[in-house]
Amino acid sequence: MIQVENSMAHLLQKRLSTFSHTQYIIFLIFDTEDITYLNWLKRTKIFIEQTYCEIRTSNELIHSVKNIPHIEQNILDQWQTVAIVLEQRIHEIKCIRNRLQDQINEINENILNTEKTIEFLKKTIQDKEIFINIIQCRISFLSMRPVLENINDREYSKLSQEFNNLQYSIDNLQKNLFEEEYALQHLFRLKTTIEENLAIKNNSLFIDEQKVIGLRRTFSFTS
Structure with missing residues (x-):
């Protein structure tokens, strides 16, 4: 029985010594003096599993090595794509x-x-207020006439009409002045918002x- 086991071990050793895969030669050396059939099966199974594991690892490494040029090209493509997008973004920001x-x-x-419009309106209102003060003085003087002469004559009516026209004009000018001042404040607020943007x-x-x-220039990627 021992002789048969020794013969089988010797035969397996001889066959495995010639086994090669992906340029690896595996030598399995058994201690033929102290081996049983069950131990032989167990150790053989372990060696075979280790061999297949090494083969798979070797294939994975070979596959990874073959993919290196593809990975490098992919990185270069991504780098160039980012460069194009970045240049487009810079152009858009400059336009905005x-x-x-x-x-x-x-x-x-x-x-x-x-x-300038506000200053013009203020000056116009000021000038018209001077005229309206003059008219008020003239009307006041006319109203101080004696009773028999204190009548609503043509001159008094003309002054009253002129006073009303000036007052109406001043009211409109003040309204326009208020609108222009409001528009000016709106322009200042709008300017502040745009300056923030x-x-x-x-x-x-x-x-x-x-x-x-500047950071990208420190890296060198060429195809």
């Missing part, structure tokens, strides 16, 4: 920033015109154009 700056310039011009766009542009692209 320029539009915001144009809006601020337009608002500044409107503010200047509105301030402009500051955000400038900060985003600084991050993308200076920080991100």
Whole structure:
């Protein structure tokens, strides 16, 4: 029995010594002096499982090595895609920033015109108030005439009509002045909002154009 087992072990050792897979040669060396049939089966099974495990690991490594060029190309493609998207984003931010700056310039011009209009309205109201004060004085003098002469004559009616017209004109001017002052405050609030948005766009542009692209220049990716 021992002789048969030794013969089988010797035969297995001889066959396994010639077994090769993926350029690996596995030598199984048995201690033929102290081996039983069950031990032989057990150890053979272990060696076979280890061999298949090594083969699978080797195949996985070979597959990974073969995929390295594909992975490298994929990384390069992603790098170039990000570069294109980043350039497009920078272009869009610059366009928005320029539009915001144009809006601020337009608002500044409107503010200047509105301030001139307000000054003109104030000056016009002031001039008309001078005239209306003069008319009030003349009406007051006419009302101080003797009883027989204190009548609603043509001159008095004319002054009264002129006074009413001036007062109506002043009321309209004051209404326009209030509207222009309200519009001026609205322009200032709008300018503040646009300036805040402009500051955000400038900060985003600084991050993308200076920080991100500057950091990307420190890496070298070539196809």
